[in-house]
Amino acid sequence: MNVRWDDLVGSALLGTERRRPPGVVGDAEEAAAGLLDAAASGVVRRRAGARPGVAGERPRMAAPDLRPELPEAARRRLAMLLADRTGDGSRGRRGAAPNLTELLPQWLAAARQEGYAAPPDLLPALLDAARARTDLRADALALAGPRALWLAELNPDWKFALRAGHGGVTAGGAPEEPGAAERLWEEGLFAERVSLLTRLRLADPSAALTLLASTWRSERAEDRLMFLDSLRTGLSAADEPFLDEALSDRSRNVRATAAELLSALPDSALAGRMAARARSCVSLGPDGITVEAPYACDPAMERDGVAPKPPSGRGERSWWLGQLVDTAPLSTWPALFAGRTPEQIIALPVLDDWQPDLHAAWCRAAVRQRDPAWARALLGPPPAPAAPVAAVGDPAKLLSILPAAERAAWVADFVAAHGLADAFQMLGVCAVPWSDRLGRAVVDALDVARDVGSYPWSFSGVMGLAERCLDPAAAEQVAVLSAAAEEPPDGAPGASTYWSEAFQRLTGTLRLRAVMLAELRGRAPAPPHPAPREAAVPAPAPGASTPASGGTA
Numbered sequence: 001m002n003v004r005w006d007d008l009v010g011s012a013l014l015g016t017e018r019r020r021p022p023g024v025v026g027d028a029e030e031a032a033a034g035l036l037d038a039a040a041s042g043v044v045r046r047r048a049g050a051r052p053g054v055a056g057e058r059p060r061m062a063a064p065d066l067r068p069e070l071p072e073a074a075r076r077r078l079a080m081l082l083a084d085r086t087g088d089g090s091r092g093r094r095g096a097a098p099n100l101t102e103l104l105p106q107w108l109a110a111a112r113q114e115g116y117a118a119p120p121d122l123l124p125a126l127l128d129a130a131r132a133r134t135d136l137r138a139d140a141l142a143l144a145g146p147r148a149l150w151l152a153e154l155n156p157d158w159k160f161a162l163r164a165g166h167g168g169v170t171a172g173g174a175p176e177e178p179g180a181a182e183r184l185w186e187e188g189l190f191a192e193r194v195s196l197l198t199r200l201r202l203a204d205p206s207a208a209l210t211l212l213a214s215t216w217r218s219e220r221a222e223d224r225l226m227f228l229d230s231l232r233t234g235l236s237a238a239d240e241p242f243l244d245e246a247l248s249d250r251s252r253n254v255r256a257t258a259a260e261l262l263s264a265l266p267d268s269a270l271a272g273r274m275a276a277r278a279r280s281c282v283s284l285g286p287d288g289i290t291v292e293a294p295y296a297c298d299p300a301m302e303r304d305g306v307a308p309k310p311p312s313g314r315g316e317r318s319w320w321l322g323q324l325v326d327t328a329p330l331s332t333w334p335a336l337f338a339g340r341t342p343e344q345i346i347a348l349p350v351l352d353d354w355q356p357d358l359h360a361a362w363c364r365a366a367v368r369q370r371d372p373a374w375a376r377a378l379l380g381p382p383p384a385p386a387a388p389v390a391a392v393g394d395p396a397k398l399l400s401i402l403p404a405a406e407r408a409a410w411v412a413d414f415v416a417a418h419g420l421a422d423a424f425q426m427l428g429v430c431a432v433p434w435s436d437r438l439g440r441a442v443v444d445a446l447d448v449a450r451d452v453g454s455y456p457w458s459f460s461g462v463m464g465l466a467e468r469c470l471d472p473a474a475a476e477q478v479a480v481l482s483a484a485a486e487e488p489p490d491g492a493p494g495a496s497t498y499w500s501e502a503f504q505r506l507t508g509t510l511r512l513r514a515v516m517l518a519e520l521r522g523r524a525p526a527p528p529h530p531a532p533r534e535a536a537v538p539a540p541a542p543g544a545s546t547p548a549s550g551g552t553a
Contacts, residue, residue, distance in 0.1 A: 003038050005046065011035055062150035067117035073519040074111070075119050081107055082125040085132075096504035098512050099467070104129065106468060107516055108139035114520050118143045123151060127158045162192070185211050190223060197230045205234035209242060221251035228257050235261060240268050247303055259305020263327035264368055270304055271329050277301070278328035281321055282358070284337050288349035291358060293317035294324070318357045325361035330371050333362075342377035363393025367401065375401040382414040396425035404431035412438040420445045420462050427462065433471040442466055443474065446503075447481055456498040463502050470506070472514035479507045 007021040016024065016031035024034035070078065084100040118126055123144055130140035141148055141161055152161035184196050200208035212227055219227065228246060231239055239261070246258035247270070262270040283290050294301075297308040297320050305327070310319035330342075337345050350358050359378065366374035375398040399407045411426045412435070420427075420442070430438060442462070449459055470478075482503040 002045075003042065005042050008035065008039050008042055012039070059154060060150075063146035065117045065145040065147055067115055067145065070111070070116045070119060071519060071522045074116075074516075074522075075122070077516055077519055078107065078111075078119070078122055079125075082122060082129055085129050096501045096508065098505060098509040102464070102467060103509070103512065103516070105133075105136055105139065106513065107520075108136060108143055110517060110520055112139045112142045116143065116520070117145050118147075120147065123147055127151060127155075127161065131157060131160060181207075181211065185215070190226075194226055194230060197227060198233060201230060201233040205236065206238060208234075209239060213242060221249075221254060224249065224251065224254050225257060228254060228261070231261060235264060237265060237267060240265060244269065247305070255303070256305050256307065259327065260368070263305075266329035266331060266369065271327070273300075273304055274324055275328040275332040278324045278332060279336055281324060282336070284348070285351070288351050289354075289358070290351055291321065291354035293321040293354075318354075321354075322357055322361040322364075325358065326364035326368065328365065330362070330365055330369055330374050342374045346377045346380075360393050363398060367394070367397045370401055372401050372403070375399070376406075379410065382410055382417055385417040394425075396429050399426055400429040405435070407431070408435040408438045412441040415441040415445050419448065420459060424461050424465070427465050427469070430469070432469045434469050436471065436474075439470050439474045440477070442470070443477055443481070450481070450496075450499040453495060456495055456502055460502075463506060467506055467509040470510055472510045472517065475507050475510035475514065478503055478510060482507055 003021045003023060011019045011021045011024075012035065016035055017028055020031055021035065021038060024031050024038065026034065069075075081100055081104045085104055126140055126144055127148060130137045130144075137160065144161075148158070148161045152158040181196060181200065185193055188196065197208050197212060200211065209231070212231075216224065216227075224246075228243075231243070243258045243262050247255055247262075249255050249258065259270060262268045263274060265271060277294075281292055281294060283292075294317060297306055297316075301320070301324075302308055306320060306323045308320075310316050333345055334340055334342070337348070340348075346359070346362075349355075362374065363378050365371075366378060378393065379395060379398050379402075399410060402410070408430050411423065411430055414426065415423050415438070423445075427434075427438075427442070433439075434442070443466075446459060446462070446466075450456070482500060
């Protein structure tokens, strides 16, 4: 029985009671069986008569990766971290075992610094991990090298690597082929164009600006905003004419971003106009600094990026004053205040309760203009132990401007005086690994918090930072604290056990980080010093298939 395949499909869709294919007879049950028999015969005929398809073009060869291979122990460690990345160790109570999910980004960053190439057999898992976690992408693509781009061309799931282009593989240069940048700019997806513009700003800022200017007027407002924001990289006086033209853009957000970028150029015309307006509002009298905030926001101020409408709960005059002061070059104030230093200016009294507004605006200006002298003056020394913590502006942002050693010393003194309650954001801007002094201050503060019966889960954020940022050499200092202590009479029930687990986990994580670094550098890890009996945390042997974990209390 030779029945057309389309007839069989039609009968199957409508049912044999409504449509029976030719040659199928009998009652309903027999008709259904006959349809299936005919379909089985049809499948055999279709497969037997199928013509071979046209062979596709053979994929090109992947570009060679000339970087050294990972040491064998490090390769096994990467395989273990990638295999564990989908674990649920971050849910619920974590116990004393290190969190391998959080160790993967640290391993990738260290491997990238060492200049290794990823093992070819682990590239798929590495790309899958980078696809799932955007925070891994830069280091993962750098480790994966040119083979990641080759694989991404063959698997749509890894297209993000193509959008990142060569930014994660080379030093951030432009596409090598002549005209490739122009073609990608004209034809690429939005994310690809943003990535291209960012890479070009690193390699050739003027070429990136020329590329952006070529299509600026035809771009959508939201795209113009993102493209304009990429000019922060490599910002210089050469960008001023383009940014000044953007002050007249149709989009308010584009105008505001252009004004913000221009205010970061102290010699720009906009910075000069803002300085003149700020000087007209702030002056030095015999009793201190006098402030006369603007009474109106005129069109010229709006064009220069001053937002006329304040947020809810903020007065108009203080809102306008803050915008004028934080966009004026900081060099305006020593000249206005008879050559005083930033420390001397900050110490001057401000009349009529304008000090919070004026100092907050100077904080924003110091952050925007990356001025360490003003950041140092506005921060002042860390408050004494008995003094209240009354920060002006955002201390973490001010600290980020200071040199790494000075930043760590300031935060260490702050933590030693006031503990960790207000230190989380400050610790987050300190260079990794933390300095010995800062690390000791954090561990001592955690010990004090345990002894006074604080809730351990209130410090989970700081514990997470310590696992990532403490120097692995601090493992033995932490191991001493791992033993379960007696419950304070007024402490939270069960807190001692939680603290013990947290210190054991921190100890195990630091030791495992030390092992990871030793493996990447091709040497055997040093054995740890004996830990207290209640908190023994064995370090894993190179290439161990299971993570090191802390002992039980």
